[in-house]
Amino acid sequence: MTAELNGSRPLRAEDAENGHQPETERTPLLRPAGGETQDGQPGGNDSQEEERTVLSKDLSFSRLFLIMGTAYLGVFLGAADSTIIATLSGPISSEFKSLSLFSWLATAYLISNAACQPISGRLTDIFGRGPGLVFSNVFFAAGNLICGLAKDNSVMILGRVIAGVGGGGLMSISTFLASDLIPLRKRGVVQGIGNVCYGSGAMLGGIFGGLLNDHTKMGWRLAFLVQVPFSLVSAVAVILLVRVPPKQSDKSYLARIDFFGVFLTLSFLVLLLLGLNTGGNLVPWNHPIPLATIPLSIVAFAGFLWWESRVKQPIIPVRLLRTQTIFAACVCNLLSTMVIIAGLFYVPLYLQVRGDTATEAGLKILPSPIGVSVGSILSGYIMNKTGRYTRLGTTSLCIFLSGIVVFCFQGATTPAWITGIAFFLVGSGYAAMLTCTLLACIASVDHSQQAVVTSATYLARSLGSTIGVTLASSVYQSILKSSLWATFGQEPDAAEKINRIRNNLNSLKDLPEGWHDGVIACFMQAFQGVWITFLVLATGALISILFLKHHTLHSTLERH
Numbered sequence: 001m002t003a004e005l006n007g008s009r010p011l012r013a014e015d016a017e018n019g020h021q022p023e024t025e026r027t028p029l030l031r032p033a034g035g036e037t038q039d040g041q042p043g044g045n046d047s048q049e050e051e052r053t054v055l056s057k058d059l060s061f062s063r064l065f066l067i068m069g070t071a072y073l074g075v076f077l078g079a080a081d082s083t084i085i086a087t088l089s090g091p092i093s094s095e096f097k098s099l100s101l102f103s104w105l106a107t108a109y110l111i112s113n114a115a116c117q118p119i120s121g122r123l124t125d126i127f128g129r130g131p132g133l134v135f136s137n138v139f140f141a142a143g144n145l146i147c148g149l150a151k152d153n154s155v156m157i158l159g160r161v162i163a164g165v166g167g168g169g170l171m172s173i174s175t176f177l178a179s180d181l182i183p184l185r186k187r188g189v190v191q192g193i194g195n196v197c198y199g200s201g202a203m204l205g206g207i208f209g210g211l212l213n214d215h216t217k218m219g220w221r222l223a224f225l226v227q228v229p230f231s232l233v234s235a236v237a238v239i240l241l242v243r244v245p246p247k248q249s250d251k252s253y254l255a256r257i258d259f260f261g262v263f264l265t266l267s268f269l270v271l272l273l274l275g276l277n278t279g280g281n282l283v284p285w286n287h288p289i290p291l292a293t294i295p296l297s298i299v300a301f302a303g304f305l306w307w308e309s310r311v312k313q314p315i316i317p318v319r320l321l322r323t324q325t326i327f328a329a330c331v332c333n334l335l336s337t338m339v340i341i342a343g344l345f346y347v348p349l350y351l352q353v354r355g356d357t358a359t360e361a362g363l364k365i366l367p368s369p370i371g372v373s374v375g376s377i378l379s380g381y382i383m384n385k386t387g388r389y390t391r392l393g394t395t396s397l398c399i400f401l402s403g404i405v406v407f408c409f410q411g412a413t414t415p416a417w418i419t420g421i422a423f424f425l426v427g428s429g430y431a432a433m434l435t436c437t438l439l440a441c442i443a444s445v446d447h448s449q450q451a452v453v454t455s456a457t458y459l460a461r462s463l464g465s466t467i468g469v470t471l472a473s474s475v476y477q478s479i480l481k482s483s484l485w486a487t488f489g490q491e492p493d494a495a496e497k498i499n500r501i502r503n504n505l506n507s508l509k510d511l512p513e514g515w516h517d518g519v520i521a522c523f524m525q526a527f528q529g530v531w532i533t534f535l536v537l538a539t540g541a542l543i544s545i546l547f548l549k550h551h552t553l554h555s556t557l558e559r560h
Contacts, residue, residue: 064181068190070241071129071177072197073234074137074170079201081144081167081227083369084209085109085160086344087362088220090352091213094504095220096153103473106345107273107466108157112164114462115266117172119315121455122257129177130242134235136169141231143167148225159224166231172458179442179450180244191435192380195372199431202369206348206362213358220358261315264304265459269466271297276467276474316456317449325444326453328547329437332393333460335541336400338468339534340430343407344368346472346530347419352505353523354412367420371427375399379432383439390548393436397542400429404538408531412524433545443551468537472530477502479529483522488515 089105124132143163150156209223271293279290309318348361403425441453484498500507
């Protein structure tokens with residue numbers, strides 16, 4: 001590491017002319033209140049003036065390859081897990097005889113993910129990215145071990161919560177590392193490579209999980225257990241290879257981390273998800289549970305915004321959200337992630353209702369991670385060549401939206417290639433959008449705020465993931481329940497039969513005589529409601545990305 005890492009920087013000509021001294025590790029990168037960053041954004045508040053940020057020098061290719069390759073191994077594992085659970089949620093829920101568990105398998109992971117990602121930036125600024133990655137790998141391994149050994153619903157959900165803590169770190173800390181070590185102009189290419197690692201993991205995860213479920217005695221449990229040794233190997237690799245000093249040199253910053261903000265975030269999510277998961281599914285919408293929890297979630301969210309505007313070290317500085325580019329990027333990330341994560345869970349379920357095995361469903365969602373890889377590489381290359389991203393972002397959302405339109409044509413007899421085309425368009429558009437919006441946010445703030453603004457985009461994605469799956473579940477379960485009762489409510493033992501159909505996919509193989517076509521039609525109505533919900537959300541994402549402003553993508557870490 002160089003002078004920057006040791007706390008010094010060469011004196012520039014403009015510094016000498018103005019009587020400035022060389023900046024050191026103890027020199028604030030944020031200007032006094034009322035000052036501006038190099039992009040014209042407001043400087044920090046008083047609490048943030050005290051932070052000292054350590055800048056890294058441009059590293060050699062071989063060193064950078066080792067560090068980022070090790071970090072992206074964790075991204076690969078996290079991505080594989082995401083499609084493993086998406087493909088196997090149906091079989092897991094059926095084994096526990098509760099399709100209401102379906103959404104909780106996703107949301108339990110995503111809630112802990114959403115809680116940990118916002119503070120992972122602050123914590124790894126203080127303790128270092130390497131220790132953060134080790135911690136994440138260990139928690140990810142522990143969570144998957146618990147899932148593989150789970151004997152009931154509650155233990156399964158606990159395992160997903162623990163895995164979510166680790167998975168959130170694996171995804172976000174790799175991005176922080178790239179922001180620390182790579183100039184913005186080259187950042188798009190490296191982010192593209194990272195997204196290829198994500199896409200490769202996602203491609204293999206669904207197929208791998210399906211094969212283990214369909215062709216081994218341990219079934220879906222082995223899909224979780226086999227991830228444990230790989231995560232531990234990744235942790236060892238991080239210890240040996242990722243040796244990057246913390247960005248903030250003073251451990252006293254730990255006391256200023258916004259843990260109460262995390263509590264408010266968790267309160268908002270848990271209350272909202274409890275209301276959406278129970279309303280229209282387990283209890284009527286006019287039941288006290290949804291009537292109480294949904295308004296309370298709004299209160300918790302309002303409290304979160306109020307607290308974040310006043311705390312010294314907020315999870316997400318509210319003043320950053322007043323920046324048009326950051327606000328537009330976060331809204332776009334929120335809405336589009338609601339769509340793609342819910343799609344990763346509900347399209348495999350749709351395919352399994354149509355009769356596909358878990359392996360076949362995993363194969364048919366392959367175009368999505370392929371699209372992620374293509375979109376990531378192309379968008380990174382274009383931004384590296386042009387230094388611009390606004391039109392590219394709009395184009396990416398148009399591609400994304402066109403894929404959702406194709407989704408809306410899926411039905412009981414739709415050819416498999418329709419699903420493949422839709423997933424490819426959605427995956428490629430989504431990946432390009434992520435790269436564009438991330439770089440737009442990073443370019444709009446000072447170095448000392450990079451991890452925080454990156455955490456803001458990840459928090460938006462985490463909220464989108466959690467709320468998206470829950471919203472899709474609410475729409476799906478409500479329509480399915482009402483359709484089944486409208487069609488078969490007058491049949492003998494209707495309540496028991498309908499409950500079994502809603503909670504166990506295997507019951508579709510043993511339906512009462514004359515029920516099959518009607519039941520499948522009810523399922524297709526429910527899925528159509530989900531696709532229409534996706535269309536509305538994707539349209540909102542397209543509108544939001546139109547408000548991105550251009551900021552310079554510099555070619556050096558010092559942004560010269």
